[in-house]
Every structure is written in structure tokens, then in C-alpha cells.
Amino acid sequence: MSNRLLLVDDDQEVLSINKKFFEQYGYDVVTATDSVMAIGELSDNSAFDCIVLDIMMPGVNGFELCKWVKDRYNTPVIFLTGKDSEDDKVNGLLLGADDYMVKPYSLRELEVRIQVLIRRYKNTASPRTEIIDFAPLHIDLSKHAAYFNDEKIQLSNKELDFLILLAKSPTKTFTFEELGNSIWGGYIDSDRKTIMVTASRLRKKLDLYPGLENSIETIWSKGYKFAMNKKA
Known part of the structure; x- marks a missing residue:
């Protein structure tokens, strides 16, 4: 069964390139150009294995969307953004993001990081009663x-x-x-x-x-x- 990704970025070209790349690696990819669209996708079908978020988007930004996601779903989130300051990275991680990558980036490295997060979440997803x-x-x-x-x-x-x-x-x-x-x-x-x-x-x-x-x-x-x- 293919892993499902939700890619959120207001840059259509970035979404198109990333979607094509990950589909070649066997992922089922859904894209959204803003947070409202992403929330709609999550509300309709929350079964995503990983979410990749830009920060600078119109309306609700990626930081706010990350907090919204983490309050509701146990899904790994990676920020993929042009914001490269230490404060931005700290803020993103404190909001619950699992990883933070700065543009420009390697698609292969991004795919490996996604693999690691999905594997980690699936390994800890078994029911625990402790x-x-x-x-x-x-x-x-x-x-x-x-x-x-x-x-x-x-x-x-x-x-x-x-x-x-x-x-x-x-x-x-x-x-x-x-x-x-x-x-x-x-x-x-x-x-x-x-x-x-x-x-x-x-x-x-x-x-x-x-x-x-x-x-x-x-x-x-x-x-x-x-x-x-x-x-x-």
C-alpha cells in the first residue's frame, strides 16, 4: 500500500515538480495551494502518512496550519520553506513539526527524511496501555x-x-x-x-x-x- 503525502505550498511549480517526483517513488500525492485547501483535504480524508508544509502562504500561514494539524492528528509534519533563520526553525519545531528543511533543497534528501519519519511513526503506532x-x-x-x-x-x-x-x-x-x-x-x-x-x-x-x-x-x-x- 502506497504512503500518502499531503504537499502544501502556494507555488504551483514547486507542487508540480514535487508531486511528479514522489509519484515516481510510488507515493500517493495530494497537493494544496493554501491552508484552507489543506484543511479541507485533511477533514475529508485524514489518512496521510506525512505532510510537507511551506510557511509563507496567503491567509493562514504554515506555522498556524502546523499547530492545527498537531492538535488533531498524529501525523508527521516537515516544514519546507525559504525561511532560514534560527528563530523560524525553533518556532516551527516548538509548534510540533518533526523536521525543517530550507529551500533550495534536494528532493532525494526530502524523500529520505519522509521515509524516516513515516517509519518512526508507524513503529510507535501500536496500541500501548502503559x-x-x-x-x-x-x-x-x-x-x-x-x-x-x-x-x-x-x-x-x-x-x-x-x-x-x-x-x-x-x-x-x-x-x-x-x-x-x-x-x-x-x-x-x-x-x-x-x-x-x-x-x-x-x-x-x-x-x-x-x-x-x-x-x-x-x-x-x-x-x-x-x-x-x-x-x-
Whole structure:
């Protein structure tokens, strides 16, 4: 069965070239020239294996569309854009994007990155029933959600992945490199800022709940660890 791609870009020529390339590699490709059209495709048939997004589009931009997608679907998203600043990359990854490529780009490299993401998502898609319990914090892996008692904690996908990784090994200090490789699929020195911002946002959200304050501990110059005692 072919993998299904949704390509979103306001440049018709880019869409045409990319669609032809990926169809030659056996993909089932759907294209959209703006976010409204993309949302329509997702609403009609959400079964896409990967979504490739431009950022600069009329109306709803790619950042907003990425957040909309990640709030609703467990589908990998790659930004493919001419915006090459570090702040843009950090913003895109914090919104839940799984990868970020800058134009001009290699279609072969893009295809390999898509392969890696699809394989990773499919390998983790099997049902899980494990609950990580640090009462009053409960992490339900089958639902990919965290709860304060029975109240769902509103976390981005990356914040939740960060929390799950630390909570699974509460005595371990995770280095920046380990966090980058485990959550973002790779690490270079410039990724440290993304990791630090994600940790800061996660900590601020958890600190709103009594008993969860300071549960994400910074290990100076090394990384982070989970600082709660697991319920027996």
C-alpha cells in the first residue's frame, strides 16, 4: 500500500515538480495551494502518512496550519520553506513539526527524511496501555496525554514527548544530545536553544499544578532530569 503525502505550498511549480517526483517513488500525492485547501483535504480524508508544509502562504500561514494539524492528528509534519533563520526553525519545531528543511533543497534528501519519519511513526503506532504514575501526575501512553488527577494538561507534542522521555527514566540525567536524538531525531549544537525553550515551556505549564512544581530539573550545563517520586 502506497504512503500518502499531503504537499502544501502556494507555488504551483514547486507542487508540480514535487508531486511528479514522489509519484515516481510510488507515493500517493495530494497537493494544496493554501491552508484552507489543506484543511479541507485533511477533514475529508485524514489518512496521510506525512505532510510537507511551506510557511509563507496567503491567509493562514504554515506555522498556524502546523499547530492545527498537531492538535488533531498524529501525523508527521516537515516544514519546507525559504525561511532560514534560527528563530523560524525553533518556532516551527516548538509548534510540533518533526523536521525543517530550507529551500533550495534536494528532493532525494526530502524523500529520505519522509521515509524516516513515516517509519518512526508507524513503529510507535501500536496500541500501548502503559500508564506512568507520579500521582497527581498521570501519563497515559495509549492516549499520548498527561493528566493532573483527571484534568488533561495542555501540552504540545514535543513538550509531551519531553515529559514522557524523562518520566520513563526518573533517575537519569538526559543530555542535550540525548534529548535531541530521542525527540527531534537528531542533534546539532544550535538545537540546544530549541531544547531549552521546550523545557522552559513544559516546566511553566507543570508549575501551574500543585505538586508538580519543579518536576523538571535542570542539570547545569548537562541537560535535564525528572524530579518526582514514582507512586508505588
